[in-house]
């Protein structure tokens with residue numbers, strides 16, 4: 001006989017989200033993280049790409065606060081060696097075992113079904129297969145996830161709230177660094193000696209898959225090196241969430 005169905009997280013009301021975001025406007029990221037853990041653990045995940053500085057700040061905070069959070073990353077099969085090296089360093093440093101989620105299609109199977117180098121012809125499809133669909137599996141059964149996205153990263157993220165309802169994956173989304181700047185992030189990293197991806201030293205502020213990431217030039221948007229030369233600016237994981 002089948003067991004009881006997993007409890008479905010209810011969508012918060014507009015009033016609840018407004019009240020929480022008003023409260024968190026003056027709160028520290030650690031306060032937001034503590035609130036999320038109190039409310040959602042153990043059904044709470046932290047998405048850490050090991051390619052962005054913000055995710056490493058959150059990992060450091062979660063470890064120091066000893067919060068019960070599942071850390072996961074998306075192994076697209078196209079990550080830089082430096083990204084895997086940082087994952088290994090984080091495992092040692094924080095005593096964690098980040099869970100890898102992968103596409104159900106190997107790169108060879110993807111090429112057989114969709115043609116070689118799908119990322120050049122249809123990056124949205126490629127991101128769906130290698131990032132969005134694995135994230136759906138990563139978040140299944142969870143009530144909330146934590147992300148390192150910030151308002152200053154791009155125009156598509158300019159209105160990111162501290163907490164919202166994620167319409168894509170249908171659970172709460174918590175963004176403790178929503179109102180932090182790039183300077184805030186790097187100040188924290190220096191102060192706490194947080195390990196970061198070595199590619200930052202080579203001009204990569206935002207690091208994703210190898211075929212879709214290049215260094216940025218002075219004055220360019222922090223995410224200008226992602227899907228450069230195309231209209232694409234997001235992989236589909238961070239569509240606007242409801243305030």
Ligand code: SF4
Nearest residue numbers: 119123126127209212
């Ligand atoms: S970032 Fe590029 S290679 Fe990676 S999943 Fe998206 S389109 Fe594919």
